Amino acid sequence: MNERVVLGLGGTVDYEIAWDGPTIERLVLEHDIRAGELSTSVPIDSERSLLITLLAFVRDGVGGERFVASSDIVTALADRFDTRVTLGGTCVRAALAMATIGVGSTVHLVSIDDHVRRLLPPDISYLCSAAKDSLDPHLIVQFPAGARVRANGLDLCAPHSNRLIYVHDPPNRDLRLHSGLGDALARADAFLISGLNSIQDPAVLTERLRELRGFAGRLPAGALTFYEDAGYHVPEIAAAARDGVLGLVDVYSMNEDELQERIGRTVDLLDPAQVVRAAKELSAAVPAPVVVVHTKYWSIALGPDAGRFEDALRGGIALASARYLAGDDLTAADYRAVAHRPPHPGGAAVVEAVHAAFGASARGVPAYVLDTAHPTNIGLGDTFVGGFLAALTTPDAAPHAGPAVPRAEPVVLPANQPADRFYRGGERIARFRGSAPGAGREPEDWVASTTAVFGQGDVGLTRLPDGDLLAEAVRRDPRWWLGPRHVTTRGADTALLVKLLDAGERLPVHVHPDVPFAHEHLGLGHGKTEAWVMLEPAEVRLGWNRDVDAAELAGWVERQDVDAMLAAMHTLRLERGDAVFVPAGLPHAIGAGAFLVELQEPTDLSVLLEWDGFAIDGPRDGHLGIGYPAALGAVERAGRSRAEVEALRTARDSTVGDLIPAASEFFRVERRRGEVSWAAGFAVLVVVAGSAELVTGSGARLPVTPGQSVLLPYAAGACSLERAAGLEVLLCRPPV
Secondary structure (H helix, E strand, C coil): CCCCEEECCCCEEEEEECCCHHHHHHHHHHHCCCHHHCCCCCCECCHHHHHHHHHHHHHHCCCEEEEECCHHHHHHHHCCCCEEEEEECHHHHHHHHHHHCCCCEEEEECCCCHHHHHHCCCCEEEEECCCCCCCCCEEEEEECCCCEEEECCEEEECCCCEEEEEECCHHHHHCCCCCCHHHHHCCCCEEEECCHHHCCCHHHHHHHHHHHHHHHCCCCCCCEEEEECCCCCCHHHHHHHHHHHHCCCCEEEEEHHHHHHHHCCCCCCCCHHHHHHHHHHHHHHCCCCEEEEECCCEEEEECCCHHHHHHHHHHHHHHHHHHHHHHHHCCHHHHHHHCCCCECHHHHHHHHHHHHHHHHHEEEEECECCCCCCCCCCCHHHHHHHHHHHHHHCHHHCCCCCCCCCCCCCEEECCCCCCCCCCCECHHHHHHHCCCCCCCECCEEEECCCCCCCCCCCCCCCECCCCCEHHHHHHHCHHHHHCHHHHHHHCCCCCCEEEEEECCCCCCCEECCCHHHHHHHHCCCCCCCEEEEEEECEEEEEEECCCCCHHHHHHHHHHCCHHHHHHCEEEEEECCCCEEEECCCCCEEECCCCEEEEEECCCCCCEECCCCCCCCCHHHHCCCCCCHHHHHHHCCCCCCCHHHHHCCEEECCCCCEECCHHHCCCCEEEEEECCEEECCCCEEEEEEEEEEEEEECCCCEEEECCCCEEEECHHHCCEEEEEEEEEEEEEEECCC
């Protein structure tokens, strides 16, 4: 258990839908919704009434949370849109944000299912009070500033971007507490209380507050209790809930929506006089030791002990700002980098006015100047809570201005060509990279390689500019290089090897083992499924054109009857830009003159069926050290039709985007042209043609030109290619 910070009281599964104006307009027409009906407060008992509130929120540019009469309404509307499944709830989103910057926690859950088990990182522990699995998803709608809806007489334009939450969630409505919560709190430095807003029965609220008082009484001396306010599903019990936590909490926190609800009017968040007046009214209305208000422009703490929390305010602002910019691809580098942005001038003016009005009884931190065309509004308040508690309990996690923290820079990789390979080539690689040609037996450039040549120690491994092996760097800090989601599913395994391959002569007929074979015979977790993206035209042999029995295959290999082997194979003429999927087990031979980018599982496992005339001792080195009787078991002996083999060629030069969907469980490769962006993650970028500027989420900028291969760690954040001219790149990534 990560009991230093305990976060409660209930998490959720969220269905996040992408804003889609045309779909919204079709639904307006379908339900005959009129402008005069729009209201944020009507009961939501149908898809139509949900849409009426959604449109009213968009019209006003404000966020909100509403109760829905049935989960079926939520799922039915989600089915109308592109939807992705995420985890929500203040406690869970705060935990996820903290985990991003290396601070673990324990969350208290009231429901669980396989989505939660799959998406919750291993450095977040949990208690769950549920007796069985259940799923009642929350609908999350994020709309951008300027979102338009024009249909059926409506003409709406959102003045601000914001997010909406629609909820039907019986487990959170009941909010049962786990019996082990007190034991967890007995060792905690901080305890978050959130989720009371979901309760609808006053009797349930009374019982939960009684239980919380008992559990919180076990907190050690000096531990902090933090309450995050929210929009109550039943406004009539809001006062009882808010009053009930006052005797429990050290910090009472809210966002601008709750601020305006508590004082009963809207507040111009950039008007210092209005904010000071609101802060004074709020201090009188909420008699907590410290009251915190966090907004997109500033965050303030009010109370005699406010000075204690300045760094915590800064941590909350920085982490929420980083999420605003990077969304779910948020990294620790994004968090560190945002602290070096200039403060928002309007936010700074408000903070100065609050300090002048309250003196030592207030502390404030302005937000940052944030510029992005694709902001994230979902989970910002929850992320603020995570940043606040992380900075409070783990001072090293607090962001600090001053000398800039080193950024996660893209790494331009020089050629990494193992020498003295058994076939000729390398001239085209040198020409592509603009370097001097080698000795003629360097036909492969192992790009961003954490894989060694089979049986040759460190040969083939990539060295970083500081001399460190990439493989060692990844093992030391896999989350920085690969990201938390990758580490959760695959550990420190990059799961990818990229090569440039120049066949100066036809390669011998050979085959690569699949995962089960490699595991059984070699004790490895990967086989060697691969794929080719052609940079120049060439001929290849791929797969048998008829069934080949075991004795016939063994005879060909023993006699080195190459003519018979080649006659039994399909021949494909590949053009520049073709992409070909080569499943493990499929015999193949790349033809002379081929120049290509190869993606593969990260091994160097080949069973040679042909070696005569090549600079290799096949009987000794062609069978992976297990002998040919066993090694030939890796060969697919069933014949494939011409149509089946042609189907492996999945793309042509005109295609952009995902080139080989069938390979997604092994690796991903996309062709991109012009300006493009992609999410954070370990990636290898091969620049085929043209030029551009590579811009990373960590703030780095790098001009890219043809022949470059660029390594991007997860910590570089979301990336884009800007100022593109004639650009063509291949984006190579591990499987999801």
